[in-house]
Amino acid sequence: MSHHSSEIDVVVVGAGMAGLVCAHRLRGRGVRVLLLEACPQAGGRTVGAEVGGEAVDLGGQFIGPGQDRVYALAEELGVAVFQTYTAGANLLETETGRLRGFRGMVPKLGPLTLLDVGRAQSRLDRLARSVDTETPWRGPDAFDGQTLRTWIDRTAKTRGGRRFLTLACQAIWACEPSELSLLHALFYIRAAGSLSALTDVEGGAQQDRLDGGAHGLAGKLAERLGPVLRLGEPVRRIEQDDSGVTVTAEDGTAWRAGYAVVAVAPPLAARIGFHPPLPPARDNLVQRLPMGSVLKCVATYTEPFWRQADLSGAALSLRGPIAMTVDSSPRSGGRGVLIGFVTGAAARELGTRSPAVRRRILLDALTRLFGSRAGAPLGFAERNWNEEPFTRGAYSAVFPPGAWTGSGSALRAPCGRIHWAGTETSTRWYGYIEGAVRSGEAAADAVTPLLPR
Numbered sequence: 001m002s003h004h005s006s007e008i009d010v011v012v013v014g015a016g017m018a019g020l021v022c023a024h025r026l027r028g029r030g031v032r033v034l035l036l037e038a039c040p041q042a043g044g045r046t047v048g049a050e051v052g053g054e055a056v057d058l059g060g061q062f063i064g065p066g067q068d069r070v071y072a073l074a075e076e077l078g079v080a081v082f083q084t085y086t087a088g089a090n091l092l093e094t095e096t097g098r099l100r101g102f103r104g105m106v107p108k109l110g111p112l113t114l115l116d117v118g119r120a121q122s123r124l125d126r127l128a129r130s131v132d133t134e135t136p137w138r139g140p141d142a143f144d145g146q147t148l149r150t151w152i153d154r155t156a157k158t159r160g161g162r163r164f165l166t167l168a169c170q171a172i173w174a175c176e177p178s179e180l181s182l183l184h185a186l187f188y189i190r191a192a193g194s195l196s197a198l199t200d201v202e203g204g205a206q207q208d209r210l211d212g213g214a215h216g217l218a219g220k221l222a223e224r225l226g227p228v229l230r231l232g233e234p235v236r237r238i239e240q241d242d243s244g245v246t247v248t249a250e251d252g253t254a255w256r257a258g259y260a261v262v263a264v265a266p267p268l269a270a271r272i273g274f275h276p277p278l279p280p281a282r283d284n285l286v287q288r289l290p291m292g293s294v295l296k297c298v299a300t301y302t303e304p305f306w307r308q309a310d311l312s313g314a315a316l317s318l319r320g321p322i323a324m325t326v327d328s329s330p331r332s333g334g335r336g337v338l339i340g341f342v343t344g345a346a347a348r349e350l351g352t353r354s355p356a357v358r359r360r361i362l363l364d365a366l367t368r369l370f371g372s373r374a375g376a377p378l379g380f381a382e383r384n385w386n387e388e389p390f391t392r393g394a395y396s397a398v399f400p401p402g403a404w405t406g407s408g409s410a411l412r413a414p415c416g417r418i419h420w421a422g423t424e425t426s427t428r429w430y431g432y433i434e435g436a437v438r439s440g441e442a443a444a445d446a447v448t449p450l451l452p453r
């Protein structure tokens with residue numbers, strides 16, 4: 001089946017937050033836009049589910065200060081913001097399974113280890129200030145010639161410090177320090193403002209939540225877009241010529257438009273056939289960028305029972321496989337919800353197990369942290385993002401050494417009539433919902449003046 005239309009100005013590919021915001025902004029300007037999404041629902045890396053009667057986020061969820069565009073979007077769409085629960089003690093599980101309570105962001109690691117971690121953190125912040133997020137590929141070659149692993153091993157003097165910094169990397173980037181260029185880590189820190197902006201709850205990226213879940217933003221945008229959004233349309237081919245683009249979905253349906261905005265993560269964009277082929281630098285770049293590896297689990301309970309024991313529900317584990325947990329109970333009170341993240345190599349390993357075995361392993365890990373009630377939830381769900389056919393990992397694409405300085409300038413550069421969006425193209429809050437929103441707005445702004453009046 002083929003359907004060519006001259007009624008479309010811009011085809012946007014991918015209805016994650018970036019594509020939704022891009023289409024929404026273009027439509028608000030009277031641009032004739034079509035948004036094609038591969039999955040049966042919009043939202044991409046923000047997706048919701050009902051678990052034990054609670055609406056929960058299986059993907060992106062938290063927002064925080066400095067993420068102005070996502071707060072503005074929430075206000076525009078009438079979605080209330082509330083604070084993440086932080087009262088009570090956080091937990092650190094050691095490699096041997098001992099539990100240590102702590103307040104604030106820094107666990108009780110021992111004075112030498114604490115000093116080591118503190119020094120490494122200020123050095124990372126200082127180095128990050130030398131990276132220009134508009135042009136990270138101009139960052140010192142030396143930063144891009146080493147992994148975060150190499151840097152940690154050289155910088156941290158204590159075994160505990162190295163172990164804790166490894167856990168921080170797994171939690172922030174959902175990958176191993178050996179997989180990540182130091183330059184990318186610095187760019188990412190700079191794009192958020194500082195390392196504590198990434199790690200903190202109060203004052204940081206985990207400070208606030210959206211009532212009903214972050215996926216509600218995507219749902220509301222999808223509603224507003226109505227027939228402009230077509231679900232279940234994986235785009236397989238984009239051709240361009242002097243007068244426009246032809247975007248073809250898996251079933252052969254094709255749409256003709258003036259421009260295309262591709263709002264999918266770079267490794268997924270690499271699976272679309274482009275004709276004529278994209279410039280070598282662009283292809284070279286996307287050949288190098290894997291996604292991080294993450295599995296998120298959600299367990300719901302009759303009440304947030306850990307609060308009675310003066311626990312915040314936040315935990316870090318050096319033992320794993322859950323690297324961290326957060327209290328994700330609804331704003332209204334009532335039910336208790338714990339979320340857990342398995343990242344990097346642990347996520348890839350756990351992904352090889354059957355769902356039943358994974359469930360047992362994940363509930364055992366929650367039980368070690370919060371006691372036997374944690375092992376008997378009302379509802380339980382997990383999403384292995386590495387398996388999702390149109391995401392293939394998360395939270396975002398990971399730059400290994402050499403990728404930024406080698407071909408990074410091709411990341412955001414339009415290729416003829418094809419423009420790029422998605423959190424990976426944002427100069428602020430790369431990897432976050434905020435980055436996705438900003439990138440969608442930026443792509444809409446870039447394409448609008450090109451359109452015939």
Ligand SMILES: Cc1cc2nc3c(=O)[nH]c(=O)nc-3n(C[C@H](O)[C@H](O)[C@H](O)COP(=O)(O)OP(=O)(O)OC[C@H]3O[C@@H](n4cnc5c(N)ncnc54)[C@H](O)[C@@H]3O)c2cc1C
Binds near residue numbers: 391
């Ligand atoms: C477990 C997890 C936890 C996270 N936690 C947070 C958090 O707390 N706070 C935060 O800010 N961020 C968080 N993130 C990251 C955040 O969710 C993402 O940065 C953001 O949602 C990315 O949006 P996007 O539009 O750029 O990309 P995506 O959401 O990936 O959207 C791309 C869309 O394109 C579609 N697509 C792909 N290929 C094709 C094709 N060929 N044709 C048509 N459609 C296609 C995909 O299905 C998808 O819907 C988290 C992510 C995950 C997975």
